[in-house]
Amino acid sequence: MPEYQNKNTENTHYTTKIILLVEDDAAIAELLVQMILQETPHHVFAVPDGPQALDIIGNVKPNLLILDYWLPTTYGTDLYDRLCAVEGEEQIPALMLSVNAPLEEIRKRRMAFMKKPFDVDKLLEAIQTLLV
Numbered sequence: 568m569p570e571y572q573n574k575n576t577e578n579t580h581y582t583t584k585i586i587l588l589v590e591d592d593a594a595i596a597e598l599l600v601q602m603i604l605q606e607t608p609h610h611v612f613a614v615p616d617g618p619q620a621l622d623i624i625g626n627v628k629p630n631l632l633i634l635d636y637w638l639p640t641t642y643g644t645d646l647y648d649r650l651c652a653v654e655g656e657e658q659i660p661a662l663m664l665s666v667n668a669p670l671e672e673i674r675k676r677r678m679a680f681m682k683k684p685f686d687v688d689k690l691l692e693a694i695q696t697l698l699v
Contacts, residue, residue, distance in 0.1 A: 582608075583608045583609055583610065584609045584610070584630035584631060584698050585609065585610050585611075585612065585627060585628065585629045585630050585631075586603060586609050586610065586611045586612070586629060586630065586631045586632075586633060586694070587611075587612050587614070587620060587623065587624070587627065587629035587631070587632050587633070588600065588603075588611055588612065588613040588614070588633045589613075589614055589615070589616070589617070589619075589620045589632070589633070589634045589635060589638065589643070589646065590613065590615065590633070590634075590635045590664070591615045591616060591635060591637075591638055591639050592635070593615070595635075595683075596613050596615070599611075599613075599633065600613050602687060602690070602691070603691075603694065606691050607691065607694065607695070609694075609698070612627055612629070615639070616638055616639050616640050616641075617638055617639075617640045617641040617645075617646040617649070618640060620646060620650060621646075621649060621650065621653075624650055624653050624656060625653070628655070628656070629656075629659060630659070630660075630698055631659070631660050631661070631662065631694065631697050631698055632647065632650060632659050632660070632661040632662070633661070633662045633664065633694075634646060634647060634661060634662070634663050634664070635663075635664055635665060636663055636664070636665035636667075636668035637665060637666075637668075643663050643665070643668070644663070644668075644669070644672045644673060644676060644678075647661055647663075647676060647678065648676070660679070660697040660698070661676070661678045661679065661697075662678065662679045662680070662681060662693055662694065662697060663678050663679065663680045663681070664680075664681050664682075664683055664685065665680075665682065665683060666682065666683045668680065679693055679696075679697060681693060
């Protein structure tokens, strides 16, 4: 489970938060990690699938979930339900990223949604909004 800590001190007016990123495409995951580390003061834990996300949630208390919808072992919405079923994690804000996903299922869970490919500035804005 790779943990990435931001060394960026320019954004000290923000409180450092923890983001759990679940993305099975290694290139997209690396892009997201680098973008978050360069543009925010937050820490990122990146995992490629649902089982690893469930393992990490016992040790890490994320302030935000960023989930791909199409994961190898489950859908992002099902993983969100399982992550939020962990005691103390019921109210984690989440951002779903996908080329194609069932928007009604995402809305029902009150998750934010952004279509891939995404605009970097809009994604960063969504992350900051969800972490407030």
